[in-house]
Each structure stands twice: as C-alpha cells, then as structure tokens.
Amino acid sequence: MSRSKFSLLYFLPLLLGFAACSPLDRVVVESPDGRYQFVLKIEEGVPFYTVEFDEQVIIERSALGLQTSDGKLLSENVSIASVDSREHDSRWEPVYGERAEYSEQYEEAIVELEIGGSAPDVLHFTIRSYNEGVAFRYESERGRAISREVTEFSLPEDPTLWVSQRAQSPIYETRLSALQDTVDRPLLAQLSDSLFVALGEAALVDFARGKLGRRPEAGILEIVLSSEVVYEDAFVSPWRTVMAGRTAGEILENNYLLLNLNEPNRIENTEWIQPGKVIREVTLTTQGGMACVDFAAKHRLQYIEFDAGWYGSEYDDASDATTVTVDPNRSKGPLDLPAVIEYAKSKDIGVLLYVNRRALEKQLDEVLPLLRSWGVKGVKYGFVQVGSQQWTDWLHQAVRQAAENELMIDIHDEYRPTGYSRTYPNLMTQEGIRGDEESPPNSMVLNTLFTRMMAGAGDHTNCYFAARVDEKMGSHASQLAKAVCIYSPWQFLYWYDRPEGSPTKAGGAGNSERHIQEVPELTFFDRLPTVWDxxxxxxxxxxxxxxxxxxxxxxxxxxxxxxxxxxxxxxxxxxxxxxxxxxxxxxxxxxxxxxxxxxxxxxxxxxxxxxxxxxxxxxxxxxxxxxxxx
The missing domain is CATH 2.60.40.1180 (Golgi alpha-mannosidase II)
Structure with missing residues (x-):
C-alpha cells in the first residue's frame, strides 16, 4: 500500500515567499531547490506566465485561461483577489515503481482570480513548483461548459522538437516553426546543447485530453482539447507540466513528477496487485495455453495472456465476453479456458485476458465480476476510445471498477498515462507507444525512451524470436536491453513467440512466428525484475x-x-x-x-x-x- 513516510505541510501567510507588486498583480513560486521559478503576472487585466530554470527563461510570456461554450473568455478583465500558499515535503512508497520511494516536495500558490465585466466571475489557478518541474491547473467552484483552453507554451527561439501525431505513430524530429499538425504529449524540446524542456499533462481523469498545436502566426504551442468539457458542479482541470534538464535523461529520471501530481493510492488492500513478466498465448487453444503455463513456470514468468479471439471476433458487437467462443478466423481451437486457468493456478501462474472495448462498453458490469470468479488476474482493455471527456471519464471509471473486482489492468492502443496508477495502482501499464507490433528499429525506440517514457509505464509488446527482430528491429541483445530501458510493471517478453508444445497450425498469429528455443541468454529474462528500487x-x-x-x-x-x-x-x-x-x-x-x-x-x-x-x-x-x- 502507498503510504507517506513523512509529511510536512506549512500554510503560510498571504504572499510569504512570493514577490508581489502593488497593487497585487504578480505571484512568483520557486521550487524548493531554487532551480525553477514560475511567475504569474496580470497586465491590463490579462494573465500570463513565464518559467525560468537555472536562471534561464524556458517559457517566455504565455497566455492563460479558459473559454466557455458561450464565447466568454475567462482571461479578460482579470485581477488577483488573494493568494494562499504552502510548502509540502514528504516521501511516499509506491505499490511498485521505478524507485522504492518517491520524493514529493513543492511550493504551492492557489491564486483566486476575479474576472470583471458585465458578468463577474471567479476562477482559481493553482501553481506548484517542484524540484523536478512546475505544474499548474484551473479550478472552479461551479459548473461550466468549456470549449477551449487558452493555455500557451512560448518556447524561446525556434527549438528542435520530438513529436508524434498519435500515441502509436512514428516519433520524428522537427523545428517548432515547421510543425504543422497537432501532436501528442509529452513533447520534448531542445533549446540548446545543454538545455531540454518537456511539456506534459498529469491527472487527466474526467477532462478532455489536451494535445499541443502551433499557432502559426506566433510560433507558440497551445493546448488543443479533444472535445468540449462540461461540468455541472465544481471541477479541476488536469495539470499542465513543464520540466527541464541539462540532458533529456535528467528529465526522464524525474518522470515521477506526474505521479506526484495525482492523488495518493485509494486501494486499501493491494496484496493482489502483482507486477510480473508475461508470455502471450497466440494459438487460442488448450494445448497452447498449457504449453505457455509450463514455459512460464520454467522461466520465472508470472503470467500468460490470451489475446483477442477467445470470446469471438473482437470487432463483432455480437461477440459475448461472458462465454469462451473462439473466433474461427483466429483459431480452430479447442480452448478449455477454465482448465487452463486451473492448471496455471496449480503452477502459481496468473492468467490475463484481452477484452475489446465493444464488449467492455456493453458488458463491463457483468464481465468484470465474472472474470474474477473464473480466477482471472487481470484484463487488457482493447482499442479503448480516448480523447473526449466522455471516454476519458468512462475509461478511468472502468479502472476503478476493475479495482473493486481485484483485477489488474493493461490499457491497449492510444491511451497515454498521466499518473493515475498512483491513485489506482491496479492500472499496471498501458500501450500508447510505438511498440514491437510496429517493428521499430532501435533509433525509434530511443525516440520513445526520451519522449513517451516521460509519461510513465509503457507496454512495448516485446518479442524475442520473431523474424522481425533480425529483419527490421536491430538485434537480440537489443531486445534484452530494451526490457530494462522501457519500464513496465507488466513486461510482455514473448509477444509473438510460442513455446515448445504449442500447436504449429492453429490459425491466427500462431502460424506466423517461431517456436522459442532454449538459448543460454534467456537466463537474463528469467532473472529480470519488472519493478525497481x-x-x-x-x-x-x-x-x-x-x-x-x-x-x-x-x-x-x-x-x-x-x-x-x-x-x-x-x-x-x-x-x-x-x-x-x-x-x-x-x-x-x-x-x-x-x-x-x-x-x-x-x-x-x-x-x-x-x-x-x-x-x-x-x-x-x-x-x-x-x-x-x-
């Protein structure tokens, strides 16, 4: 269970530790180590901000605010009514992670913004400066319909960026001035030989996803929401994050900032949450399942996973995930799933099942308790809908519902993490990554490492004996190294690989890839942990x-x-x-x-x-x- 080992909270008098002009129009929030400085300023009723790192400007004058669906800008006629400030210093132990414990130290200011005009309003703006980066978000005590977020990121000069249009599309290098498309987060920018900046999003739970687009007339990045956002009651937006480092690796080491910006663990008993290594069963047969269990037990894996097709075609709305009905286009079967689960249990191996979002959306209330009753340990949510407020909210509710049924979760496809695994650590991992299914060479994996992995765990669907390793991806030693470099509490090591004893002609992926051979270096995978101190x-x-x-x-x-x-x-x-x-x-x-x-x-x-x-x-x-x- 996550727990705070030491917590120190200071609620300070108004503006203590902040610089202010007279009248009150400027708030400065410095990180505890003094490396970051976030400045909020109001000029002629318009709010904007800047960020410095090691006394260098990394975000120049950039706009702030929200626009409501009736066209009202919550960034006009603005004044600062009050500032509440505090310091926080604690350490907490995760259920699992890239470290045994995380430092959570920051200075915070909660700024009450009064919005004048014909319809006066109030918006709260929260700023946090950590030693790892700065973050800010909007808060409202009443409901709103938001059509646009005005938040900008004005990067100095014309930096080099590493970007991708979608979570699983290629990551490429470009200049900010050449950026044409809306791109995913996190985004990495190089300002100089020894200065890198990353822009991201944390604690996206029931808001719309925010991507990044360039304003052509200004060469400034701005938040682009994936849908309108509607709240009937009070709300807080996701955090917008700015991290910096002398190297891209310094930022990557500090990626736990996103976890720190989420609420603490809400699962009281976490003994059932177990990281581990996984082999995918590709033949959808009893024989293949038993062979995978034997291989997992021999090679110190903790799980086998049955992927799409065990309950019918994943793309057919008529398929029923409460039954074991093998998709004939993927396998001729037979598949006695209860027998495999029972055999796996006898070997202390867990079984994971893939369920496509079509079945989840119509059967979630029924499927989750049923799979738990079968003895299933976790579910891979397949091809989930992401981006809009509706589907963002649905997906995180589905994670919470899985926790109620003591089921661990891996989210497939476009979902990118924003730190919710701290609050619900049954969310073990997720794709949102250009993994081995796309046959990336090392150079692309290295782009992934210094961009996508700044957001958290990534299910890279590693393979080892697949022909694509030799033909497209690099080398087998690279595959070993990748399992260390790309962090995932559930590490899929054999995505396309079949153990000896698995049928050779079962349909689907089972026909296309090689059997696993007992080569000496498999001892590396055998010994490899998936979480770290x-x-x-x-x-x-x-x-x-x-x-x-x-x-x-x-x-x-x-x-x-x-x-x-x-x-x-x-x-x-x-x-x-x-x-x-x-x-x-x-x-x-x-x-x-x-x-x-x-x-x-x-x-x-x-x-x-x-x-x-x-x-x-x-x-x-x-x-x-x-x-x-x-």
Whole structure:
C-alpha cells in the first residue's frame, strides 16, 4: 500500500515567499531547490506566465485561461483577489515503481482570480513548483461548459522538437516553426546543447485530453482539447507540466513528477496487485495455453495472456465476453479456458485476458465480476476510445471498477498515462507507444525512451524470436536491453513467440512466428525484475543512444541501446557500493555464436571504479546483470 513516510505541510501567510507588486498583480513560486521559478503576472487585466530554470527563461510570456461554450473568455478583465500558499515535503512508497520511494516536495500558490465585466466571475489557478518541474491547473467552484483552453507554451527561439501525431505513430524530429499538425504529449524540446524542456499533462481523469498545436502566426504551442468539457458542479482541470534538464535523461529520471501530481493510492488492500513478466498465448487453444503455463513456470514468468479471439471476433458487437467462443478466423481451437486457468493456478501462474472495448462498453458490469470468479488476474482493455471527456471519464471509471473486482489492468492502443496508477495502482501499464507490433528499429525506440517514457509505464509488446527482430528491429541483445530501458510493471517478453508444445497450425498469429528455443541468454529474462528500487539514466540522446541502470535489491541491471551509427559505449559503475566487489554478466551481439540469436555472454569481476567499454554497431545493444560477489 502507498503510504507517506513523512509529511510536512506549512500554510503560510498571504504572499510569504512570493514577490508581489502593488497593487497585487504578480505571484512568483520557486521550487524548493531554487532551480525553477514560475511567475504569474496580470497586465491590463490579462494573465500570463513565464518559467525560468537555472536562471534561464524556458517559457517566455504565455497566455492563460479558459473559454466557455458561450464565447466568454475567462482571461479578460482579470485581477488577483488573494493568494494562499504552502510548502509540502514528504516521501511516499509506491505499490511498485521505478524507485522504492518517491520524493514529493513543492511550493504551492492557489491564486483566486476575479474576472470583471458585465458578468463577474471567479476562477482559481493553482501553481506548484517542484524540484523536478512546475505544474499548474484551473479550478472552479461551479459548473461550466468549456470549449477551449487558452493555455500557451512560448518556447524561446525556434527549438528542435520530438513529436508524434498519435500515441502509436512514428516519433520524428522537427523545428517548432515547421510543425504543422497537432501532436501528442509529452513533447520534448531542445533549446540548446545543454538545455531540454518537456511539456506534459498529469491527472487527466474526467477532462478532455489536451494535445499541443502551433499557432502559426506566433510560433507558440497551445493546448488543443479533444472535445468540449462540461461540468455541472465544481471541477479541476488536469495539470499542465513543464520540466527541464541539462540532458533529456535528467528529465526522464524525474518522470515521477506526474505521479506526484495525482492523488495518493485509494486501494486499501493491494496484496493482489502483482507486477510480473508475461508470455502471450497466440494459438487460442488448450494445448497452447498449457504449453505457455509450463514455459512460464520454467522461466520465472508470472503470467500468460490470451489475446483477442477467445470470446469471438473482437470487432463483432455480437461477440459475448461472458462465454469462451473462439473466433474461427483466429483459431480452430479447442480452448478449455477454465482448465487452463486451473492448471496455471496449480503452477502459481496468473492468467490475463484481452477484452475489446465493444464488449467492455456493453458488458463491463457483468464481465468484470465474472472474470474474477473464473480466477482471472487481470484484463487488457482493447482499442479503448480516448480523447473526449466522455471516454476519458468512462475509461478511468472502468479502472476503478476493475479495482473493486481485484483485477489488474493493461490499457491497449492510444491511451497515454498521466499518473493515475498512483491513485489506482491496479492500472499496471498501458500501450500508447510505438511498440514491437510496429517493428521499430532501435533509433525509434530511443525516440520513445526520451519522449513517451516521460509519461510513465509503457507496454512495448516485446518479442524475442520473431523474424522481425533480425529483419527490421536491430538485434537480440537489443531486445534484452530494451526490457530494462522501457519500464513496465507488466513486461510482455514473448509477444509473438510460442513455446515448445504449442500447436504449429492453429490459425491466427500462431502460424506466423517461431517456436522459442532454449538459448543460454534467456537466463537474463528469467532473472529480470519488472519493478525497481532505483533507476539511473547514465547517458543518452533521442534517436542516438541510451544507457539505463536499474537496481533491484543488491543487483543492478543495465540496458544499452545504440541507434544508427557505430559507437563506443563507456559505462561508469560509480553507482555500485565502493566497498564491495561484484560479478557482471554481459550479453552482447556476436554473429560468431552458433545459436539462432547470436548472443554472447561474458563474465567479469567489476567494482565501482571500473568502466565498461564496448563498441556497438548500428542498431545493436548490450544488457548486463551486476551482482555482489559471493
């Protein structure tokens, strides 16, 4: 269960710690470490803001406000009525995460904005400055219909951006001045050789998704809502976030800012929430299910997953997810799902099931308790509708409803996280990522790492023996490394791969990919945790290269990915205990190794003073396990 180990809240007198002009028209909120400074200012009745990081302007004068559906701008004739301020300093332990605990330290100002004119109004604007970034949101004590958010992000000069139109589309590099389309968040910008900025969204629960578009006449990014937003009662908007760092890796290390901006865990008993590794069962047969269970038990996996087709065609509204009725276009069966679930239980393996949104939307109340009664441990919500306020609200209600039935959730397709897993940690992971289903080369994965992964866990649907690894994606050592670099509490390691004993002609995906072979490097996946006590980004740049180190207990795991150019990787081991010696197992691509996967394993003694030097070819990778010497 999440819990605060130490919490310190100070409610300060009006404007203590903030700079103010006379009359009151300026509020300054600095981060506890002094690196960030958020300035809210009112000039001639118009609110705007700026952000500094290390005394450099990273957001220039940018507009704020909302527009209601009747055309009223809640950003005209504005004045500051009052400011309530506080400090917060705590640490909390997640149910699972990229760290064993997270720091949550910030300065906050809640600003009451009076809106004059013929119909006076009030809007509250909350500002938080953390050591990891700044965030702000709008709050109203009464209902409203909102057609537009006026929020802008004016980035200096004409920075380089890494953007994608949709959550699963290619991520590409462009200049702000050349941006034509509305793009997804988070968005990464490079302002100089040693200054990066990321724009994001946190705590999107029942609002409309906010993407980012460019105002052509000004070269300024602005929030573009995916639908009108209507509230009958009081509401708060999602947080808009601005993070900065001297490297993109510094921002990635601080991605827990989004978790901190969400409410604490609301699930009292979390013992049933269990991270783990997964193999997908692709044949939709009893024989295939049993083979996957045996493989999972042998190779220290925790789950098998039956994907689309177990209850009929996922695209047919007539398909009934309360029955086991195999889609004949995917498999000839037979599938005795209860028998597989019972066999899996005897081996301490959990079963996950995919359910398309068509069945969920009409059968959610019936399906969730039924699957729990079957002994299912979790559900992958498939092709959910996202973006609009209606479907955003529906989806998070479906996560809460799953928690009531003690079911863990993985969300398929376009959904991108905004930190809700802190509040409902049964939301284990989600796609919203250009994963292995799209056969991305390492260079694209490296774009994903420094953009999408700033938002939180990503289900990358890893595969290992699939032909696409050799033909399109890079290398097998890269696949090992990717499982360290791309964080997901549920780590799908064998998305297209079938274990021995699985039928070879069952229809669907079962025909198209290879059987798993017992190659020596599978020990890396066998040992790999999926959640961590510590995480370090040692090096990296979007599209180019990355080195990520993660610790579980006393053991460190390292993943290194290379892009399109041969590179010598120099990996310092300063994070190790300087008083102790360690044994490292290194996994490298080597075509001279006579296995299907051509991966070499090396064993070397190392300590905190060592440097690991390896030259990696284009689209190659390296993985490493470092354990205390016995």
């Amino acid at each position: 510590d995480t370090r980004v040692l090096d990296g740049y979007p599209g180019s290269h990355a080195v990520i180190a993660r610790r579980s207990g006393n053991t460190w795991y390292i993943g290194a990915l290379n892009g399109e150019t041969e590179r010598e990787f120099v990996i310092p081991l300063e994070f190790l205990d300087p008083q102790k010696n360690y044994q490292a197992t290194i996994f490298l691509d080597d075509e001279s190794v006579d296995t299907r996967t051509n991966v070499r394993m090396e064993h070397v003694s190392v300590n905190a003073r060592e440097l690991i030097r390896e030259k990696l070819g284009a689209q190659r990778g390296l993985a490493m396990i470092i354990r205390l010497e016995e």
